[in-house]
Amino acid sequence: MKYLRDIGSYFLMLKKVFSSPTKGSVMKELIFKEIDDLIIRSLGIVSFISFFIGGVIAIQTALNLENPLIPKTLIGFATRQSIILEFAPTFMSIILAGRAGSFITSSIGSMRVTEQIDALEVMGVNSLNYLVFPKIIAMLFYPFIIVISMFIGILGGYLAGVYGGFTSSTDFILGLQDNFNSFHLVYAFIKTFIFAFILATVPSWHGYFMKGGSLEVGKASTKAFVWTSILIILTNYIVTQLLLS
Amino acid sequence: MIKVENITKQFGEDEVLKGISTTFERGKTNLVIGRSGSGKTVMLKCLVGLFLPNSGEIFFEDKALGEMNNEEQNILREETGMLFQGGALFDSMNIEDNVMFPLRMFSDKKRPELLARVNEVLKRVDLENINKKFPSEISGGMKKRVSIARAIVNKPKYLFCDEPNSGLDPKTATLIDNLIQDITKENDITTIVVTHDMNSVMEIGEKIVFLKNGKLVWQGDNQEIFKTDNTDVTDFVYSSDLFKKIRDIQLSEN
Numbered sequence A: 001m002k003y004l005r006d007i008g009s010y011f012l013m014l015k016k017v018f019s020s021p022t023k024g025s026v027m028k029e030l031i032f033k034e035i036d037d038l039i040i041r042s043l044g045i046v047s048f049i050s051f052f053i054g055g056v057i058a059i060q061t062a063l064n065l066e067n068p069l070i071p072k073t074l075i076g077f078a079t080r081q082s083i084i085l086e087f088a089p090t091f092m093s094i095i096l097a098g099r100a101g102s103f104i105t106s107s108i109g110s111m112r113v114t115e116q117i118d119a120l121e122v123m124g125v126n127s128l129n130y131l132v133f134p135k136i137i138a139m140l141f142y143p144f145i146i147v148i149s150m151f152i153g154i155l156g157g158y159l160a161g162v163y164g165g166f167t168s169s170t171d172f173i174l175g176l177q178d179n180f181n182s183f184h185l186v187y188a189f190i191k192t193f194i195f196a197f198i199l200a201t202v203p204s205w206h207g208y209f210m211k212g213g214s215l216e217v218g219k220a221s222t223k224a225f226v227w228t229s230i231l232i233i234l235t236n237y238i239v240t241q242l243l244l245s
Numbered sequence B: 001m002i003k004v005e006n007i008t009k010q011f012g013e014d015e016v017l018k019g020i021s022t023t024f025e026r027g028k029t030n031l032v033i034g035r036s037g038s039g040k041t042v043m044l045k046c047l048v049g050l051f052l053p054n055s056g057e058i059f060f061e062d063k064a065l066g067e068m069n070n071e072e073q074n075i076l077r078e079e080t081g082m083l084f085q086g087g088a089l090f091d092s093m094n095i096e097d098n099v100m101f102p103l104r105m106f107s108d109k110k111r112p113e114l115l116a117r118v119n120e121v122l123k124r125v126d127l128e129n130i131n132k133k134f135p136s137e138i139s140g141g142m143k144k145r146v147s148i149a150r151a152i153v154n155k156p157k158y159l160f161c162d163e164p165n166s167g168l169d170p171k172t173a174t175l176i177d178n179l180i181q182d183i184t185k186e187n188d189i190t191t192i193v194v195t196h197d198m199n200s201v202m203e204i205g206e207k208i209v210f211l212k213n214g215k216l217v218w219q220g221d222n223q224e225i226f227k228t229d230n231t232d233v234t235d236f237v238y239s240s241d242l243f244k245k246i247r248d249i250q251l252s253e254n
Helices: A002-017 A024-063 A073-113 A116-122 A127-163 A169-177 A182-208 A214-244 B040-047 B070-078 B095-106 B111-124 B140-152 B170-187 B198-204 B231-237 B241-253
Strands: B002-011 B014-024 B029-033 B055-060 B080-083 B158-162 B190-195 B207-212 B215-220
Touching: A002 A127, A002 A182, A024 A073, A024 A127, A024 B095, A073 A116, A073 A127, A073 A169, A073 A182, A073 A214, A116 A127, A116 B080, A127 A169, A127 A182, A182 A214, B002 B040, B014 B040, B014 B055, B014 B207, B014 B215, B029 B040, B029 B170, B029 B198, B040 B158, B040 B190, B070 B080, B080 B140, B095 B111, B095 B140, B111 B140, B140 B158, B140 B170, B158 B170, B170 B190, B170 B198, B190 B198, B207 B231, B215 B231
Parallel strands: B029 B190, B029 B207, B080 B158, B158 B190
Antiparallel strands: B002 B014, B002 B055, B207 B215
């Protein structure tokens, strides 16, 4: 019963997010601030993780190639497929559910605890539009992060594969180009947009509707991370079933 | 003037406000007092529209809040200022932007014009040269004054204060009380202060409404409260030794 009520409350929140818009000049500033907080400031961790995971994928693929009949181009191919199809869009989103999601929940939750949300409402501001809408718009730039993740992940795979002595540069690049299906990129970016919406709204719901004091802000952040991750994994399965099977 | 007619508010089975009726007059500092859990803050939140009463009506200058359309409610919001217990300043904005926020929401004027008004109200609350500081960099008393500045920057007709001097030293608390009273007189506004601080009652209580367990049990001013025989009020007023001694002195003088 509680879950049904929470789902209803989430959709009612979404309805209110898109009503009674905040003044344009104020909203513009909020959107730029959110792009900085959620997108630009995530680039460091995204690049770091992508680079080393790309490298690990290349090394593990190479170490499992025991049969001499399997071409070394498979290392580049496997790195590309793993990163484009799953690692960059899905696992990077789960990592960002921890970074950006917790940030969203704790910042909105702190505003709830310190009555800043009440202050907005008393001033006649639609607090949901003011707080959540700019995050949704900022997350439209999320595919930009994923492109960076894809590029750096493959670069990491290339450097680990070639300079680790597992494959040649030519084989790796041939593998990257081998049997390339551009629809896989379309699939990855469709997923990315859905995950971006989940990343912006689910943590916002947990922060906005939290009750209690500062201890509960921490609990709400943890819950937000768990639920955002669960929703990303479930959505990933459904979208994959719909688009690739 | 704000008139409250028989408002009730329930949270689940718990009836927090039980049919409260009173009038808060313009140009006066109206105090709502009572022990913790008596329903003061819930009543204030009903008045500012954060809670919807289950029954009853609230009138702002004879216009019922429940019958106002969106445009009328927006105008009312513009005419309302509120000082929250913890200040409720926006952490991500500096003092200047905090005070400017209501102006930006309701006005299309350019920043230099808005800044002039911001500086004017900050000067009124005796805070100058802190425009670029953030809320985390100023003291509790300063936060309260910034919050008052933000509440009055739009020249409101109604000012609501939730425990304005809680957590402050006695001198700063008196300063805040006097500032609220002065602003009320200067601008001829209807001010409602929720407090359980007896010093505030003595200093600024031009009209006092006493709540107990969600019911209005007494109303009067800061002279009458020391003469009333209502045991609920006397239990509250004379709960400290200091006020008991004051009462004994008054009685012996009489």
